[in-house]
Amino acid sequence: xxxxxxxLTGSPWIYAMxxxxxxxxxxxxxxxxxxxxxxxxxxxxxxxxxGQVSSQVPTQVPDILALIFCAATASVLGDLVAxxxxxxxxxxLDRAIARSxxxxxxxxxxxxxxxxxxxxxVILARFAPAGRSVVxxxxxxxHRRVREFLPWSALAGLAWAAYSVALxxxxxxxxxxxxxxxxxxxxxLFGAGAGAAYVMRRPEKAAVVDAP
Numbered sequence: 563x564x565x566x567x568x569x570l571t572g573s574p575w576i577y578a579m580x581x582x583x584x585x586x587x588x589x590x591x592x593x594x595x596x597x598x599x600x601x602x603x604x605x606x607x608x609x610x611x612x613g614q615v616s617s618q619v620p621t622q623v624p625d626i627l628a629l630i631f632c633a634a635t636a637s638v639l640g641d642l643v644a645x646x647x648x649x650x651x652x653x654x655l656d657r658a659i660a661r662s663x664x665x666x667x668x669x670x671x672x673x674x675x676x677x678x679x680x681x682x683x684v685i686l687a688r689f690a691p692a693g694r695s696v697v698x699x700x701x702x703x704x705h706r707r708v709r710e711f712l713p714w715s716a717l718a719g720l721a722w723a724a725y726s727v728a729l730x731x732x733x734x735x736x737x738x739x740x741x742x743x744x745x746x747x748x749x750x751l752f753g754a755g756a757g758a759a760y761v762m763r764r765p766e767k768a769a770v771v772d773a774p
Contacts, residue, residue: 576602577632584636588644591692596726599633600747603730626731630723637688637719638712641698645711648702681714688718689725689758726751 580599587593606625687693701711729747737743 577628580629581632581636584633585640585643588640588695588698591695595633596722596751597748599629599723599726600730600733600751601744602629603727604734604744604747607731607734626727630720630727633723633726634716634719637694637722638716641694641715641719642708642712644695644698645702645708645715648699649705651703681711681717684711684714685718685721686758686761688722689754691755691759693758694718725754 580595580602583593583595583598587595603626606629684697687697698715729750730744733743733747733750737746
């Protein structure tokens with residue numbers, strides 16, 4: 563798999579795959595977008611380590627920065643699509659959210675966080691499993707102003723993309739571009755998600771994080 567992704571790393575297709583996966587996982591959180599980003603970054607590390615970054619494959623030179631930009635941009639666009647759909651969802655979506663304790667709680671906490679001028683909850687949610695979906699839909703359904711939500715969504719997307727790419731790239735450089743290196747990087751990403759989910763489930767912790 564690493565060799566296949568490594569071949570795609572030097573072509574625009576890897577960016578299209580990453581962008582589509584990240585864009586859609588706001589609606590389908592089961593998509594392995596983080597794993598794909600890490601694998602692509604590991605393949606880039608393999609090319610760098612073996613001297614494959616040459617004039618024969620010029621697009622490999624900006625791979626890491628381009629991968630971060632691609633993943634972060636797709637993350638923000640996905641958030642905005644979910645936000646707008648929830649904004650226009652109407653009574654049917656409102657009833658669905660009212661039946662979901664998770665979405666209702668997210669609405670309340672997100673409103674408090676944004677009102678205080680802090681968006682740590684948005685950033686934490688980007689790492690937590692399905693947290694991005696909950697926060698984006700909650701912000702839209704609560705009709706939060708886009709200027710309150712968008713900057714934090716952009717920061718969250720950039721933080722997640724940079725962290726994921728760094729895991730794959732430096733994991734590949736330090737542990738080797740093998741399944742071991744990729745596996746450790748993926749576990750580190752899942753560990754960050756588990757930690758973010760733990761913090762989000764503790765209201766007293768969230769209050770400390772969001773306090774001005």
